[in-house]
Amino acid sequence: MKSSSFAEIDAMVRDGKVVVSADDSTVVAAVQDALKAGRSLTFYLSPAQAAAFKAWYWTPQRVKDRGMEPVSRAEREKISSELRVKDIGPAYSNRIDCECGAQYGAFEFIEQGVAEHGKESVDAVLALENTYVLRVNPVTPTVCSVCRTIVIIGHEYDMTGRYGCCRSEGTVVM
Numbered sequence: 546m547k548s549s550s551f552a553e554i555d556a557m558v559r560d561g562k563v564v565v566s567a568d569d570s571t572v573v574a575a576v577q578d579a580l581k582a583g584r585s586l587t588f589y590l591s592p593a594q595a596a597a598f599k600a601w602y603w604t605p606q607r608v609k610d611r612g613m614e615p616v617s618r619a620e621r622e623k624i625s626s627e628l629r630v631k632d633i634g635p636a637y638s639n640r641i642d643c644e645c646g647a648q649y650g651a652f653e654f655i656e657q658g659v660a661e662h663g664k665e666s667v668d669a670v671l672a673l674e675n676t677y678v679l680r681v682n683p684v685t686p687t688v689c690s691v692c693r694t695i696v697i698i699g700h701e702y703d704m705t706g707r708y709g710c711c712r713s714e715g716t717v718v719m
Contacts, residue, residue, distance in 0.1 A: 573597045576681060583713045585682040592706065595677035599703065602711050611701050612639040616651040624655050629664065631671055636704040647691035654700055657688055670708055680710045 554564050567575070572594050579586045580602070590598065603613070616636040625632050638651040658667050670678055687696040703709040 569594050569597060573601070576679065577601065579681045580711055580713055583682055585684045586680075587683075588679045588681065590677045590679055591675065592677060595679065595706075595709070598679065599709070603703070608637075613637045613701065613703075614640070620650065620652050624652050628652075628655055628659055630655055630659070630667055633671060633704045634706065636702065638702040639700060641687060641696050641698050641700055643689040643692060643694065643696050645689060645692040645694070647689050649687055649689060649696055649700055651702060653690045654687075654702060656690055661685070671704075673707060677706060678708045680708075682712055683710055 557564055565572075565575070569591070572588070572590065576588055576590070576594075576598050579588075607613075614637065616633070616638050621632055621634075621636070624630055633651070633655070636651055638654065641649040643649060655667065683699075687698070687700045688694070689696055699710075699712050701710050701712060
């Protein structure tokens, strides 16, 4: 490892974060354990680790149960043109209906991300080349972009190769 990598690790630990290094099977098992236990964590996985986890998690039945669908080219283009975010590439998302009649999907997720974290942070995640960011049981609420209420059902997504979310059965976000 380069000395700059150690400096980055040291800065992360100083800021209260933990850095873990392990073989692929151990990392995937840690993600599975966090999911099963209902813990909320963010993992930064290698492409191989992400592929192994997604093959285990996104079974055909779970894809169906969670309403996961490919994000259309039109929605991806809307994300790029209206939010000025680079094309997210092939992605999958569920669509959640709000009580007000609006829907929450990939566009609204990116829009909420830009509003809460800033465009620079969203761009930085989408620019990652060797890292898949996996949010396990995230606690960030889904907020309807029309009526601004919290939508109880959690949004799930997979921006192939970059960013994803998974939830334990029955996880409620508040």
